[in-house]
Amino acid sequence: MRPGRTTLASVKITDVAARAGVAPMTVSRVLNTPDRVSAPTAARVRAAIEELGYMPNLIAGGLSSRRSRMIAAIVPTIASPMFSAPVQTFTDAMAVAGYHVMLALSGYSEESEDAQIRAVLARRPDGLLLTGAHRSPAIRNLLRDSNLPVVEIWDTAEEPTDVLVGFDHAEVGAAVADFFVRQGHTHFAALSARDPRATLRRKGFVERVAHHGLTLVAERILEAPSSIEDGRRGLRQIVGQLGQRTALFGSSDLVAFGALTEAKLHGIAVPDQLAICGFGDFEISRACHPPISTVHVDGAEIGEMAAREMLARINGAATSARISVPFQILPRATT
Amino acid sequence: MRPGRTTLASVKITDVAARAGVAPMTVSRVLNTPDRVSAPTAARVRAAIEELGYMPNLIAGGLSSRRSRMIAAIVPTIASPMFSAPVQTFTDAMAVAGYHVMLALSGYSEESEDAQIRAVLARRPDGLLLTGAHRSPAIRNLLRDSNLPVVEIWDTAEEPTDVLVGFDHAEVGAAVADFFVRQGHTHFAALSARDPRATLRRKGFVERVAHHGLTLVAERILEAPSSIEDGRRGLRQIVGQLGQRTALFGSSDLVAFGALTEAKLHGIAVPDQLAICGFGDFEISRACHPPISTVHVDGAEIGEMAAREMLARINGAATSARISVPFQILPRATT
């Protein structure tokens, strides 16, 4: 029998065991709990694994151990840096710990998210990464019953299902309004996407403006996910209402960049006639000219923290239920 | 015994079978091959499933059927639209067909990609989505032996492992050079990321320029993935060599946008002194001002085609080995 005549998936733990002259369980131990195997035995087993090109079957292992070593991540989209950044860092961090990430896209529809959650639970993930904390009662019960680690990111508005890593979006909107007010603004506008978190930011902004007794001259709801083009279109729609010097809050840096672009074309001086603040601190707001003031919030860090919390929960830690990540207004040239 | 006293994962197929008064196999059939079950039986089984809140265990099913209904996707990053777009559409399309996508990020390192491939094969995916067609011999053999459907996207330079959906990047570079030449350009520059496909485009561009007997005034390699900031920095570095009217090819629209931004700051007239063509047709090149000429190539469509090919291969079709997707130069205001 020639060596190497084995097609990966066909070599199983019993083959390795036979080759190394040990029980299958010992091979399993070499792979999963090396400390509990004597050095010489482990060496022999490793040699056999190498020679046969053995590749463990995690499906079988998962069935037996009831741990899939896999996490399901459900986000609205990865077309926006808002979600691609945390998904990227989360996936990387989990991979280091030996976990793979199953990705599902829900596209901002709660109904679709519910379906995705149900579908993915059939794979018995060891944890769930979800976006936002707004869940239907049915899903909330399902998740509680499942007793799975659930890490929700971005949002802190609602009661978290389990662990939550995010911040209060209404506070962000209010902080931006306060920032503008401190700069002496009295007239305001908002261009905001229809998604849940953008809506919270917009409301926080608008309410704070009202609280100051100041004027909201225009407000426009854009589609989600928002785009540069939406920002341009939005500005065109409100340009007639911009008689006074106005402070504009965009629901993302893409919207802000679009508004800035269109303002230039209309001969509107930024920031003298129109001040603009975006959200997200995407590269474009930093690298375009003039650089756009924005709210920094580190999506990449959210992903990393989510991974840390996920692993802690998997390992049985009773972690805190709500982790606030800071946000920070970055004044640049448009305010 | 109260109904509902069942915690999802604890209900198994035998429980449903008992409740419905059928054999477990019949429940399995209702779920997987409904045609082979009589309507009344199926109805009873479905009722039992509903009442117990049964949720199939795909891990167990996968072990038994040897089909995981899961695809592994390995791309360098999802931070760039170049990859987030196809991953997004691929994931969506596969979900419709009942497949989930396991995501792994390789970060442009071949070594890392090899490791990711090995790791993910342990989960016995039903197929693999990979980026580019450059594989180490060891991995190539591993993949061939595995006999798995492998769809490679973006690149057509090398012999595909199995199915390939992409185009020839050197041709893109050459086409851009020809386009510039037709416009009467005689002096050229390239700002290009260090990744494999950007390098092919750059070489195609540079070689075609040489073939025409024309002048390459500057060439700069940027880090991968490339950014707006890289484009700005790159332009600053070559600005001294831009005495003549020059045609610049950027390895992505981000690079092109960065170059455009910096050119404006340096008082360089675009396109009169400096013509710019990007690559990728990202939203920014279309929505910024002036809009940037670019090479359109539909990443979203590549993802959809990849899904179609993947499903065809899974269903046993012997599909064509190499599928060319078209690219197209979009002349806009910067050329």
Add this chain to the structure above:
DNA sequence: TTGTAGGCGTTATCAG
């Protein structure tokens, strides 16, 4: 159309 038997490849558990 439905049921029975057996196994998928691994690991938990307990014994030595």
Add this chain to the structure above:
DNA sequence: CTGATAACGCCTACAA
């Protein structure tokens, strides 16, 4: 430190 045994929950294959 190592091994034997018995699941894990489902589906293939065959039988009725």
